[in-house]
Amino acid sequence: MYAYVARQPILDKSGALHAYELLFRNGESNQFPGVPQDEATSKLLAENHLMLGIEDISDGQLAFINFHQDALIKQFPTFLDPKNVVIEIVESVEISDELVNACQQIKQLGYSLALDDYDFSSRWEPLIPLATYIKIDVQAASHALIEEYAPIYKARNLLLVAERIETPEELDKYSALGFDFFQGYHFAKPELVKKKSISASKQVMLDLLEACNKPDFDFDYINDILTRDVALSYMLLRFINCPIINKRTKITSLKHALTFMGEVEVKKFVALLALANLADNKPMQLVQLSLVRAKFCELVARFRNDHDNPPKGFLVGLLSLLDAMLDHTMQDLLERIPLSEELKQALLGIENTLKIYLSLARAFEEGNWSSVKRLSTKLNLDQRLIHSFYNESIKWSYAMTNAIKK
Numbered sequence: 001m002y003a004y005v006a007r008q009p010i011l012d013k014s015g016a017l018h019a020y021e022l023l024f025r026n027g028e029s030n031q032f033p034g035v036p037q038d039e040a041t042s043k044l045l046a047e048n049h050l051m052l053g054i055e056d057i058s059d060g061q062l063a064f065i066n067f068h069q070d071a072l073i074k075q076f077p078t079f080l081d082p083k084n085v086v087i088e089i090v091e092s093v094e095i096s097d098e099l100v101n102a103c104q105q106i107k108q109l110g111y112s113l114a115l116d117d118y119d120f121s122s123r124w125e126p127l128i129p130l131a132t133y134i135k136i137d138v139q140a141a142s143h144a145l146i147e148e149y150a151p152i153y154k155a156r157n158l159l160l161v162a163e164r165i166e167t168p169e170e171l172d173k174y175s176a177l178g179f180d181f182f183q184g185y186h187f188a189k190p191e192l193v194k195k196k197s198i199s200a201s202k203q204v205m206l207d208l209l210e211a212c213n214k215p216d217f218d219f220d221y222i223n224d225i226l227t228r229d230v231a232l233s234y235m236l237l238r239f240i241n242c243p244i245i246n247k248r249t250k251i252t253s254l255k256h257a258l259t260f261m262g263e264v265e266v267k268k269f270v271a272l273l274a275l276a277n278l279a280d281n282k283p284m285q286l287v288q289l290s291l292v293r294a295k296f297c298e299l300v301a302r303f304r305n306d307h308d309n310p311p312k313g314f315l316v317g318l319l320s321l322l323d324a325m326l327d328h329t330m331q332d333l334l335e336r337i338p339l340s341e342e343l344k345q346a347l348l349g350i351e352n353t354l355k356i357y358l359s360l361a362r363a364f365e366e367g368n369w370s371s372v373k374r375l376s377t378k379l380n381l382d383q384r385l386i387h388s389f390y391n392e393s394i395k396w397s398y399a400m401t402n403a404i405k406k
Contacts, residue, residue, distance in 0.1 A: 007394075016283060021088070065087065066088045067087055069093040089127065091116055104130060113130050113132055117140070118136050134158050138170060138174060160180050160181070209337055271318055278322070279325040288401055292396075293318065293361040296364070297354070297361060298313045301357060303389075320361075359375055
């Protein structure tokens, strides 16, 4: 048996990462054979311990985890460290004296509780005194009720989480209403700024991305850029000496590093480094998400013997959030970078093999297991294998983030 794992960021008003919501499934049906759905998440956690461990999946951040009625009553959450998790009570629970008593005991053990997909029904009232967070789906809930109750809940010292924020305007609106945290696809989409200029330093980074997409790689050009920038040189040496990349050889010079890595790996690193610098004023979550997508698409491409130089599988994942990082449309940015036609089409949402790789990565992020199943079947991939690819990509992303931090 294997665990299906996805994570979604929860950000504060400044865009800083507050936590991840972790989503666990055993497949499209969300259950083990013979195991009630209410126990599925807890049994997955207990038997697999998230496969990687909570700390690896959430990069050491706070983790919000859904628990159903029976799981709460049986107090499955209590084997987790209360400092690392928030227990989400899902909207499908039947609120009874037994459930409220169980939640009181869990609260007394030091756990924070969140009411998920809160709908303002009076049935929730027994649990509100126990809650730390209230999560509201702003696309489904009545805006009039949100306006009415938000100040009441703030007065009761509850933390409000706005789920499914999809536009900058929604972020501003719910910030103004006093919401503390935000979750949704706005944070993986650009806030469009018409004809916003790109600084000279960022233009150099775009030039590096261009160089990574050329079949004939100019080592001298790359070496010249890195040699003139101490910070970039330092990050290259940190990257190449990272244990996940290089377990034996100690690299001491740029020339040695470039030679050791080889052309394809240098292209991947330079693209990674360029992207991290382009996102210097954006939440690190954007970079991390790009890295997870890059590694995942690369692993899928490699398994399907879709080897390329330049590494298009890696690049399509890495560049998939470039618009969010530079506050320009993807169309506008792709006019500035002469990428391959196949890569451009995938980044613009036009169906091709690279686009399918990217769609599969996004399905994982959303916990959309029916799409995962459909797309993996389309690619003729075993689902267990691609779940291992995604887990490996999360670990790689964490290591790379540490390697490229300034």
